[in-house]
Amino acid sequence: MEKKEYLNLYHQMVLIRRLEEQAAELYQQGKIGGFLHLYIGQEAVSTGLISARKPEDRVITAYRDHGVAINCGLPVNAVMAELLGKSTGVSKGKGGSMHMADVTKNFWGGHAIVGAHLPLAAGLALGDVYREQKAVTICMFGDGATNIGSFHEALNLAKVWNLPVVWACENNQYGMGTTIERASAVSEIRRKADGYGMKNDVVDGMDVMAVREKALNIFEEVRNGSGPQFLEIKTYRFRGHSMGDPERYRKQEEVHAWQENDPIGIFHRYLLEQKIAAEAELQEVVVQAEAEVKAAVEFAESSPEPAPEALYENVYVEG
Amino acid sequence: MEKKEYLNLYHQMVLIRRLEEQAAELYQQGKIGGFLHLYIGQEAVSTGLISARKPEDRVITAYRDHGVAINCGLPVNAVMAELLGKSTGVSKGKGGSMHMADVTKNFWGGHAIVGAHLPLAAGLALGDVYREQKAVTICMFGDGATNIGSFHEALNLAKVWNLPVVWACENNQYGMGTTIERASAVSEIRRKADGYGMKNDVVDGMDVMAVREKALNIFEEVRNGSGPQFLEIKTYRFRGHSMGDPERYRKQEEVHAWQENDPIGIFHRYLLEQKIAAEAELQEVVVQAEAEVKAAVEFAESSPEPAPEALYENVYVEG
Amino acid sequence: MTRITMREAISQALWEEMEKDPDVFIMGQEVGVWGGTYAVTKGFYDHFGPKRVRDTPISESAIVGAAIGAALTGLRPVAELMTINFAFIAMDQIVNEAAKLHYMFGGQMVLPVVIRTVGGGGRQLGATHSQTPDAIFAHFPGLKVVAPGTPADAKGLLKAAIRSQDPVLFIEHATLYQTRGEVPDGEYIVPIGKSIVQRPGRDVTIVTYSKMLEISLKAAEKLSVEGIEAEIVDLRSLRPLDMEPVIESFKKTNRAVIVEEGWPSYGVGAEVSSRIYEQAFDYVDAPIKRVAQKEVPLPYNRTLEQMAIPDVDNVIAAVKEVL
Amino acid sequence: MTRITMREAISQALWEEMEKDPDVFIMGQEVGVWGGTYAVTKGFYDHFGPKRVRDTPISESAIVGAAIGAALTGLRPVAELMTINFAFIAMDQIVNEAAKLHYMFGGQMVLPVVIRTVGGGGRQLGATHSQTPDAIFAHFPGLKVVAPGTPADAKGLLKAAIRSQDPVLFIEHATLYQTRGEVPDGEYIVPIGKSIVQRPGRDVTIVTYSKMLEISLKAAEKLSVEGIEAEIVDLRSLRPLDMEPVIESFKKTNRAVIVEEGWPSYGVGAEVSSRIYEQAFDYVDAPIKRVAQKEVPLPYNRTLEQMAIPDVDNVIAAVKEVL
Ligand SMILES: Cc1ncc(C[n+]2csc(CCOP(=O)(O)OP(=O)(O)O)c2C)c(N)n1
Numbered sequence A, B: 001m002e003k004k005e006y007l008n009l010y011h012q013m014v015l016i017r018r019l020e021e022q023a024a025e026l027y028q029q030g031k032i033g034g035f036l037h038l039y040i041g042q043e044a045v046s047t048g049l050i051s052a053r054k055p056e057d058r059v060i061t062a063y064r065d066h067g068v069a070i071n072c073g074l075p076v077n078a079v080m081a082e083l084l085g086k087s088t089g090v091s092k093g094k095g096g097s098m099h100m101a102d103v104t105k106n107f108w109g110g111h112a113i114v115g116a117h118l119p120l121a122a123g124l125a126l127g128d129v130y131r132e133q134k135a136v137t138i139c140m141f142g143d144g145a146t147n148i149g150s151f152h153e154a155l156n157l158a159k160v161w162n163l164p165v166v167w168a169c170e171n172n173q174y175g176m177g178t179t180i181e182r183a184s185a186v187s188e189i190r191r192k193a194d195g196y197g198m199k200n201d202v203v204d205g206m207d208v209m210a211v212r213e214k215a216l217n218i219f220e221e222v223r224n225g226s227g228p229q230f231l232e233i234k235t236y237r238f239r240g241h242s243m244g245d246p247e248r249y250r251k252q253e254e255v256h257a258w259q260e261n262d263p264i265g266i267f268h269r270y271l272l273e274q275k276i277a278a279e280a281e282l283q284e285v286v287v288q289a290e291a292e293v294k295a296a297v298e299f300a301e302s303s304p305e306p307a308p309e310a311l312y313e314n315v316y317v318e319g
Numbered sequence C, D: 001m002t003r004i005t006m007r008e009a010i011s012q013a014l015w016e017e018m019e020k021d022p023d024v025f026i027m028g029q030e031v032g033v034w035g036g037t038y039a040v041t042k043g044f045y046d047h048f049g050p051k052r053v054r055d056t057p058i059s060e061s062a063i064v065g066a067a068i069g070a071a072l073t074g075l076r077p078v079a080e081l082m083t084i085n086f087a088f089i090a091m092d093q094i095v096n097e098a099a100k101l102h103y104m105f106g107g108q109m110v111l112p113v114v115i116r117t118v119g120g121g122g123r124q125l126g127a128t129h130s131q132t133p134d135a136i137f138a139h140f141p142g143l144k145v146v147a148p149g150t151p152a153d154a155k156g157l158l159k160a161a162i163r164s165q166d167p168v169l170f171i172e173h174a175t176l177y178q179t180r181g182e183v184p185d186g187e188y189i190v191p192i193g194k195s196i197v198q199r200p201g202r203d204v205t206i207v208t209y210s211k212m213l214e215i216s217l218k219a220a221e222k223l224s225v226e227g228i229e230a231e232i233v234d235l236r237s238l239r240p241l242d243m244e245p246v247i248e249s250f251k252k253t254n255r256a257v258i259v260e261e262g263w264p265s266y267g268v269g270a271e272v273s274s275r276i277y278e279q280a281f282d283y284v285d286a287p288i289k290r291v292a293q294k295e296v297p298l299p300y301n302r303t304l305e306q307m308a309i310p311d312v313d314n315v316i317a318a319v320k321e322v323l
């Protein structure tokens, strides 16, 4: 991998982090409403995964979607504008934090009903198979989502029809305040794939390079007809489930312990140790990311509200 | 096991067979309406399973429920009356073939929505755990039902809460006209239990004694706190899915091959070979069963239709 | 024009659209090898093959969800839910995904998906298999809901649904499959969201759809013997709901009876009568009557079930009350 | 009598019933350790313990289904669905099991289960998280549907629901939890299926429930300044639907406006207005008006969302139209 690609990955992770720290502030200021689910701590997961996709590969995820949006190449400005509900937002201000998407970038959205997008992922992959296009559909979801019926139906259907889907489970240890042990029959999430005779693997989600490596191999296999595969990605959410989470379910020590494992910090050290980049260069990336976020806020705040007519648009394509 | 118990099992199987052969005729005559799903060929499954239960153990199944009803001790008369929609039926004529039940016999019904009764089974078991009653809930369902979301949610919940449920999958090779291979990610159904880290086993469903033995052991373990277990019971449906099934999906040779394995024939031979009973005694049982069915038809046909007011009764318990 | 059954008309529409557009395919339980539980897709599997005639597991949520996903890629899936009673299992996919995606993402997602299903009672299938909950699906903006009452409309509306860029729930009626009627051969489109007068009359307006159109027509014939001429408006689509022909007719008759098979509470009759009062208040000469199912789960027993479902006499009685 | 919030009133009802009857227990996502996503069950887990305060996986069908099963054994589960938008996932369990079992098996199965859930929009949660589809659940006989608008009713109705032998869907409103009101201490039961006059008036009848009661009361205050006295009837239960106070009021005012938060088509207003016309036709002096949500999925943008949800001005305008 070339140096600029390493820097690009680093840039994406920092950009997501800064974007969300900024979003948290704007939320406190009441400029962002609704639910805001931060990805902070999990940046290496989608950055690594999506860095391994080809343009024709499709991505779909749940409501914790800011990182995925950035990794899929959605403009920071449009993402920020969506958070502020502006007409310049990726979903014209109608979707908000949970519903980012850009089909031109093959990002099929943030979906807020837990598990509901898994059957959609099977359908997206079916579309490629039907048209004989060699593409992979990357479906991301959380550990908690593995307990809902649609998870079962989607994985079963994907296997029966041999659909090219990579089921990427972001195991951040909790579904809201519920630990895996209290919600799942098996604590080792990847074991669920056994019930579908599905090839599965696990990777450290705090290490972007590890995620990327795994993803590259799995995507290649799936692209070449291996059928669906399951990848468990172990990670941790540093912030609350969403803004205003009392966090009674975990100790701050636990959070701090994981923060030692900050995916950005790990990658930062890696880049220095491997002499891929110098501290100054990395600082530059950070400065640049901060500038982008600042510009995005300005763009979003100065963007127009949707016109009142927008309320009635897009209910149907035809009349 | 005492001789009369063997004869009792034989009697139940023959009774179910004759009852359903009679029902098929009544259906042709238009005296039974709606859907009629015959259990013919699968009699050893519920007969073996339910012979191993204690009175406090609960049973719940799908719409293919005549056999289960008989095995649970519901009166033949009331079962036949239900088929004819009479007020003397087990469900007062409101349920029909798919909805037999008698809660006083701990039989919690025939349920017609595939998979919908599995969560109910978890709840029945929860009731026993809550009250600290040592009872097992036996939940029967088909191979096709293992592909629906509620199967997943129910098994997962049962394991997480360590509920005393025996998930008894009647694998009769088809869900309507769809073979397991065409509908399920794994062709060996019991493998699905692995996804829940659930102890599982498989047994020949054409051999009533084998089913009974397995059931006795499993029920004992579950009764003593092993947590839920999964039992796959291999069997075959000799008749169509329901009356009027074109059966385009299977060859008659396949059906005939299985019919060589008639569970009643197998048990009949076993009883003779083991010198448990003489041919004459078994004939007597058959004659008796036929007499019961004949009487049941008379009872049912001479029973009154539900009163018109019945239409409005039982919508609610209170007003 | 050929006189064929509703089953044949629906089958024909599917067949022709699949022949015409390679992106159209069907998926659902038993649509293939079995030939469709109601024999609607008999012969399709052999002709179009397993790629375009896809048998599925018993997974209603995945059937609808996968169809939506495939539609997002530009295909035109016709997903079948064996009966509308099972649509409740896929309810989330239908109302939270299909009905929302286009709007929620600002118009960038387009999902030309058709969900074919079968409703109605009267076959002694018991409480869970005999429902007519059409109205609850029509409650959701973003979804189109169609329920034809004649073979011709079934063909024309199904073709329109398949070509539509919007998600459409297409509700057939189990006891209408044998109903015969004149159906235009080949290309024939009936626009979604257009009600139509199925029988002209001057004395009273009967508003109905699907199976109850048949019942209403029979009632009208009997009434006509007594010199009462009922005008029958067939809604055909529940969303968008086209009131124009209804109002036009009502302004002429000043009396209306709404006939639906489902339960009255929060049903179709409630919406239609409310709109008539809202849009033609000054023309109302008598309270509008609703004829609907008794407010009970449908029982298995034939006599009781028949008592619960609206019949010709119920319609006649209602008409006489409003006159 | 103590002045407490809706949240406290609901919490109190649950707490008192659990203290009183050991067979009552709660289950649902985050009801335990978290203390309830809306803090309704805060403190319950520590006090009643994990046996009676059961956190569940994200499995809506199993939550409702297991609650039904437990209820069949004689327990009194209060199952919580985090929001009514997720109830669609459990729709089959709610309408095909809960609403049917007692009837379908001839009365032998009794299921005293309560399904608590939260509906309503106005919090910028987007199209899938802001719905008010109360009417569609009330379409099904066999199920009881309750939706309180005041803290006192919330307490009294929830206690009634928990003690009821029938399955009850108990719909709370997310933006009412902070609403304060006088609530009787201790034992207090409000019967299910009884509407009530929440504000007396002589000029117009406003029929509403849940959150829209608050909006309607505000509108009534403003109208009263202009000398218009609106009588407000709170339905409180959508099934059984008690029309008596509505009709009584209407016979006095001869004018009505129905205010609901959800979409109008096939909604609550349609049913109520139809019944008023059916039951008090001769008293109608002006077309009954429905105030409801715009027929669109709710957008995230605050301004647009607010445009879509009925507000005080909409109610006032509607009242003036019927006068
Ligand atoms: C069907 C459904 N049930 C409940 C919720 C409420 N909810 C939103 S996120 C969430 C937890 C999901 O946990 P997980 O899948 O692990 O994803 P994470 O939030 O950890 O990224 C829940 C219960 C929902 N959105 N959809």
Ligand SMILES: Cc1ncc(C[n+]2csc(CCOP(=O)(O)OP(=O)(O)O)c2C)c(N)n1
Pocket: B064, B112, B113, B114, B115, B141, B142, B143, B144, B145, B146, B172, B174, B175, B176, B241, C029, C058, C060, C082, C086, C089
């Ligand atoms: C949710 C749902 N989907 C579809 C059906 C229609 N249906 C009835 S039985 C059946 C096949 C079930 O197969 P299986 O579970 O193997 O049981 P079997 O009939 O073989 O005993 C289907 C698809 C239904 N009743 N419920």
Ligand SMILES: [Mg+2]
Pocket: A142, A143, A144, A170, A171, A172, A173, A174, A175, A176
């Ligand atoms: Mg998680």
Ligand SMILES: [Mg+2]
Pocket: B142, B143, B144, B170, B171, B172, B173, B174, B175, B176
């Ligand atoms: Mg089977």
